[in-house]
Each structure stands twice: as structure tokens, then as C-alpha cells.
Amino acid sequence: MNSIPVLTVKDVAMLDGVLGDFLKKAEADLTVVIDRGGNVISRFGDSSVMDVTIFAALAAGSFAATCELARRIGEIEFNALYHQGNGSHMFMNSVDDDTIMITVFGADTNVGLVRYYSIAAAQSVAAILKSLRHAGHGFTFDASDISAAPIFADS
Amino acid sequence: MSIINYASREIQFKIVYYGPALCGKTTNLAYIHQRVNPQNRGDLVSLATAADRTLFFDFLPLNAVVIKGFVTKFQLYTVPGQVIYNATRQLVLRSCDGLVFVADSQWEKMEENVESFKNLVDNLARQNVAIDDVPCVLEYNKRDLPNIAPINYMEYVLNNRKKRLQSFEVMSSTGQNVFATLNAVSQILLHKFSKQSEVPQTTPAPVAIPVEPPTPTPERRSAPV
Numbered sequence: 001m002n003s004i005p006v007l008t009v010k011d012v013a014m015l016d017g018v019l020g021d022f023l024k025k026a027e028a029d030l031t032v033v034i035d036r037g038g039n040v041i042s043r044f045g046d047s048s049v050m051d052v053t054i055f056a057a058l059a060a061g062s063f064a065a066t067c068e069l070a071r072r073i074g075e076i077e078f079n080a081l082y083h084q085g086n087g088s089h090m091f092m093n094s095v096d097d098d099t100i101m102i103t104v105f106g107a108d109t110n111v112g113l114v115r116y117y118s119i120a121a122a123q124s125v126a127a128i129l130k131s132l133r134h135a136g137h138g139f140t141f142d143a144s145d146i147s148a149a150p151i152f153a154d155s
Numbered sequence: 156m157s158i159i160n161y162a163s164r165e166i167q168f169k170i171v172y173y174g175p176a177l178c179g180k181t182t183n184l185a186y187i188h189q190r191v192n193p194q195n196r197g198d199l200v201s202l203a204t205a206a207d208r209t210l211f212f213d214f215l216p217l218n219a220v221v222i223k224g225f226v227t228k229f230q231l232y233t234v235p236g237q238v239i240y241n242a243t244r245q246l247v248l249r250s251c252d253g254l255v256f257v258a259d260s261q262w263e264k265m266e267e268n269v270e271s272f273k274n275l276v277d278n279l280a281r282q283n284v285a286i287d288d289v290p291c292v293l294e295y296n297k298r299d300l301p302n303i304a305p306i307n308y309m310e311y312v313l314n315n316r317k318k319r320l321q322s323f324e325v326m327s328s329t330g331q332n333v334f335a336t337l338n339a340v341s342q343i344l345l346h347k348f349s350k351q352s353e354v355p356q357t358t359p360a361p362v363a364i365p366v367e368p369p370t371p372t373p374e375r376r377s378a379p380v
Binding site for chain 1: 159162167169187200216219230242334337
């Protein structure tokens with residue numbers, strides 16, 4: 001039987017604690033933890049201005065593409081990436097082999113500060129996710145819980 | 156890999172549309188985007204060249220309530236079909252939960268279909284995943300075109316294996332069976348995680364003998380996968 005990895009309410013609270021502390025110290029607007037396939041694991045901050053799902057998919061793609069660039073110059077990957085805009089900027093850093101952290105920030109802070117605090121935040125997130133993997137929580141459901149009707153309708 | 160968040164009561168699944176160049180993967184997503192209730196979908200994001208060829212991937216997020224008490228988020232991706240973009244296909248396949256293999260039904264595309272399916276199997280193997288372990292359906296697209304192979308022949312070429320896949324005749328340009336394909340892979344995917352693990356589908360009978368094409372040329376015939 002297959003099971004889906006679970007983030008319990010307690011796990012989410014722990015991640016929120018780390019990410020909230022990081023945002024406060026770095027004075028950034030939003031941080032999103034995603035897996036390298038583009039799935040959102042956790043988010044904290046103001047995500048009202050964007051679709052975080054799309055943001056995560058594109059960020060995962062961008063990070064993966066630069067891994068190929070890194071290999072061309074003899075690196076395994078670039079541990080961190082910075083995209084500079086006119087008013088909003090983005091910083092991405094590797095958390096572990098499966099996970100990336102993305103931080104969006106504006107004029108209230110600078111990339112050095114975000115980068116500095118992101119290192120400790122990434123280590124804390126990695127430790128939480130590692131403990132989750134060891135705990136091996138998995139979720140399954142009854143077949144009767146799944147709607148028998150077509151999931152998507154052609155309207 | 157799917158993940159469930161108990162705090163937000165969300166489950167995420169990633170479904171990838173795979174297939175040779177110009178087989179209609181993006182057309183599938185465009186039709187779904189056009190026809191799904193806007194409240195249940197996000198924007199269709201397409202990273203394409205100026206000539207509308209997929210460069211990186213297309214992405215469409217969909218929401219549904221199919222498991223009691225949880226919002227289920229399906230993330231639909233396409234891969235770039237062109238041969239040179241294999242590194243990109245490997246990236247998009249990462250953490251994939253379900254697959255739709257889109258085959259072009261035209262005779263002249265049969266070799267590309269076979270190559271692309273082999274490429275899919277190889278790319279999954281690089282992630283230590285066997286094709287039989289991933290919920291997957293076959294879509295025989297472009298059934299509205301004149302120069303197409305019969306279904307039995309396509310089944311023989313692409314679906315002649317011990318564990319056969321559910322397959323659909325599709326016209327993605329008009330949308331025929333596009334949703335049937337998506338619903339099928341979604342149901343197989345959901346039942347993979349259910350306690351019974353039984354997929355409610357009718358397994359098609361094996362195709363033992365290939366149907367000969369009406370006017371084949373030897374180079375058009377492709378070896379079975």
C-alpha cells in the first residue's frame with residue numbers, strides 16, 4: 001500500500017516558526033519552501049499578490065536549469081541564486097537534496113541580509129524535514145472517500 | 156512526490172503530459188484551461204519559444220474536492236517534446252505522481268511515438284522509477300486526421316506489455332476525450348493511495364496480433380516498445 005508523506009499541524013507550526021523568525025530578521029516579504037519537483041511544502045508571509053503554486057513550479061524549474069549550468073563549470077549545483085528586479089527581488093537557496101527555499105523581498109532590506117539569515121533558516125528547515133522523513137508518517141484513505149463522479153467536468 | 160498538509164488540509168499531485176514533439180500536449184492543457192471552471196484553476200503558464208514550441212514546460216494548477224475533507228491540488232505539466240530537450244524532460248519528470256503519454260496517431264509519427272515512450276521509460280529509470288509503478292494512461296491523439304493508424308496497431312506498438320495501460324482516442328483540438336483522459340489518470344492516482352489500492356477500471360483485452368496498416372511502407376513500421 002502506498003502512502004502520502006504528511007505534514008502534521010505540529011510540523012507546519014514548527015516550519016512556520018522557523019520561517020516567521022527568518023522573515024522578521026531578514027525583513028523580507030515572503031518565503032516558500034518547495035520540493036525540487038515544484039510542490040509547495042510550506043509558506044510564510046504575504047502571498048496575496050501571487051499564485052504560490054505557479055511561483056513554486058517556475059522557481060523549481062529555474063533552480064533546476066541553473067544546476068545544469070553549474071555542471072558545465074564543474075560544480076554540482078549553485079547553492080544560491082539571486083534575481084534582481086526594480087522593486088522586488090528573489091533569493092533562492094538549497095535546503096537539502098530534495099528541497100529549495102525561495103525568499104521574496106523589496107526595498108526594506110538587501111540581498112546580503114536575506115542571504116545571511118537564510119543559511120541558518122535553511123539548516124533549521126532541513127533538520128525538521130529530516131526528522132519528518134525519519135518519522136515516516138504516511139497518509140492513506142479509504143476508496144469510499146474518493147468521489148466516484150468525474151473529477152473534472154468539461155463545462 | 157505528493158505531499159499532504161494537515162494544517163491547510165491540502166493534498167498535491169503532479170501529473171506530467173509526455174510525448175513526442177507536436178503531438179498535442181500543450182493543446183490538451185490549453186483545452187482543459189479553457190473549459191474548467193475558472194474558480195477551480197490557476198493561470199496556464201507556458202514557457203515557449205516565439206514559434207509557440209514548448210521550451211521548458213507548460214503548467215496548469217487545478218483544484219478539486221475529491222477526497223473527503225481535503226482540497227486536492229493537481230498540477231499539470233507538459234514536457235518539451237523536441238529531442239534536444241531531454242535534460243529538461245528529466246527535470247519536469249522529477250517528483251511526478253501520474254503520467255499521460257500523448258501519442259500522435261499519424262502513421263509518419265509512429266517511430267517518434269516509440270522513441271518518446273522509450274525515452275520516458277529511460278528517464279524514469281534514471282530516477283529509479285519503473286513505468287509500471289507510476290499511474291499512467293495512453294492518449295492516442297489526433298484521431299480526427301486522415302492519415303492515422305488504427306487503434307489496434309497503436310495498442311500493439313505502444314501498449315503491448317504485461318501490465319497494459321488504459322488508453323483513449325482523443326482529438327485534443329476539439330477536446331474530445333481530453334477530460335476522460337485526465338479523469339482516468341487522476342482516479343488511478345488517487346486509488347494508488349487508497350487503502351484498497353484497487354483501480355476501478357476495465358482492463359482492455361490484450362492485443363495479440365497487430366493490424367496491418369492499410370498502405371504501409373516498411374520504414375513506417377515501428378517495433379513494439
